[in-house]
Amino acid sequence: MISFVISISVLIIGYYTYGKFIEKVFGVQKDRKTPAFRLQDNVDYMPLSAWRIFMIQFLNIAGLGPIFGAIAGAMYGPSAFLWIVLGSIFAGAVHDYFSGMLSVRHDGLSISEVVGVYLGPKTKHVMRFFTVILLIFVGTVFLVGPAKIIDGMTSNQWGVWGWVTIILVYYILSTLLPIDKLISKLYPIFGIAMLLMALGLLGALFFGNYQIPELVPGNLINMTTNPEETPIFPMLFVTIACGAISGFHATQSPLMARCIKNEKNGRKIFFGTMITEGIVALIWAAAAMTFFGNVEGLNIAMLENNNNAAWAANEISLNMLGGVGGFLALLGIVAAPITSGDTAFRSARLILSDVFKSNQKKIKNRLYISFPLFIIAFILTQIDFGVIWRYFAWSNQTLATVVLWTITAYLIFENKTYWVTxxxxxFMTMVCSTYILIAPEGFELANDVAYIGGCIITLLITFFFWSYTVKEKRYLINEI
Structure with missing residues (x-):
């Protein structure tokens, strides 16, 4: 319990200390007019209050990741706490803050377009394709996932596909309608439900008879059933994504960059929501480690239930919070993925509208772009959920890595403290390259070979990046 309390405290302290440092590195201009005012169209560009944007951003980024990912990550033991805390502060929150604020500075541009500004047009074209594919994966995952949960809650009365249809209709409406018509009205309610769920579990952990394992040297080992097949590095760092760092967040930040009233709200909205998500992930990881008796018990229970994190979340909620509390918690679990799925499709629409220079004020233009996205997503629902989730996990962390390199280029060009990204x-380049070399959905190389390969790839990418930025900076200086 002591390590758990310290972990939450460190996250909060990180917001007030490292968050302020990152804000200073960026250089907020509180008198600068934001895109919400300069480009207001009352569809996507629209000034919203800071608290409302916070709730929307929090729900945008907090899908199933800090719940399902945290439960799966808890199977490794207390090492998960370490990654959630350090990842959230020094990687995830920094990634989210800069991706959001750079979008603010570039008229609310989608992340693929921001990447193009700093890493060149060729990278931009690749990122456009890669990001849209990722968002379709997200929409598909967060279409089937909540449908299965609701179907279980309602005793299979309408069937999974009945709920898939209902959720898809909601996704279509939330993608097409102006942001203040549906999203800004529902999200505060959903946000409260999710936060109450986390607070309920936190209370149960404090006042119930639960023993949370401590973060001591003896526990910093791989506690999974088969450590050789699931090494902590890189598996843990991909398993827990949304609770530490997630590229998906960078696709969501431009939505709020188009609504933020003042740059000084950026730390609260972008850095703060990531820290909040880290706290939620910590709570779920702790609950998973203790509810089944210990980490070994969690691994056994997950193995017996086909590693179904949705089943584990259901068991934890109903048993730790009781009937009413468990039901409310499950509503939070359902709200989280749905409120990420709808904005995933909305983000994909905005990216494609940037690509094709399509004015989104007219609903027919929004429909032309959105309709093919929903068709593709529905087709993907026919593929095994586990397969989609694994490819989503790797592509998600790869996108985060590209965004971190993009921010680093920006900081180098602006003569700012670039080591923060x-x-x-x-580190994330090493994670992603090693993962694809070692994972079943990748090349399935031996661990030692994958580690060496990951090191070589990381060094090569770092070398080429440095060469590119030095060349571009010299060009910029000559232009001036």
Whole structure:
């Protein structure tokens, strides 16, 4: 319990200390007019209050990741606490803050377009395709996932596909309608439900008879059933994504960059929501480690239930919070993925509208772009959920890595403290490259070979990045 309390405290302290440092590195201009005012169209560009944007951003980024990912990550033991805390502060929150604020500075541009500004047009074209594919994966995952949960809650009365249809209709409406018509009205309610769920579990952990394992050297080992097949590095760092760092967040931040009233609200909205999500992930990881008796018990229970994190979340909620509390918690679990799925499709629409220079004020233009996205997502629902989730997990962290390199380029060009993103960029490059070399959905190489390969790839990418930025900076200086 002591390590758990310290972990939450460190996250909060990180917001007030490292968050202020990152804000200073960026250089907020509180008198600068934001895109919400300069480009207001009352569809996507629209000034909203800071608290409302906070709730929307929090729900945008907090899908199933800090719940399902935290439960799966808890199977590794207390090492998960360490990654959630350090990842959230030094990687995830930094990634989210800069991706959001750079979008603010570039008229609310989608992340693929921001990447193009700093890493060149070729990278931009690749990122456009990659980001839209990722968002379709997200929409598909967060279409089937909540449908299965609701179907279980309602004793299979309408069937999974009945709920898939209902959720899809909601996704279509939330993608097409102006942001203040549906999203800004529902999200505060959903946000309260999710936060109450987390607070309920936190209370149960404090006042119930639960023993949370401590973060001591003896527990910093791989506690999964088969450590050789699931090594902590890189598996843990991909398993827990949304609770530590997630590229999906960078696709969501431009939505709020188009609504933020003042740059000084950026730390609260972008850095703060990531820290909040880290706290939620910590709570779920702790609950998973203790509810089944211990980490070994969690691994056994998950193995017996096909590693179904949705089943584990259901068991934890109903048993730790009782009937009413458990039901409310499950509503939070359902709200989280749905409120990420709808904005995933909305983000994809905005990216494609940037690509094709399509004015989104007319609903027919929104429909032309959105309709093919929903068709593709529905087709993908026919593929095994586990397969979609694994590819989503890797592509999600890869996008985060590219965004970190993009921010680093920006900081180098602006003569700012670039190590704040270059260090996590190198680390995540090592994670993603090693993962694809070692994972079943990748090349399935031996662990030692994958580690060596990951090191070589990381060094090469770092070398080429440095060469590119030095060349571009010299060009910029000559232009001036």
């Amino acid at each position: 270059m260090i996590p960029a190198m």
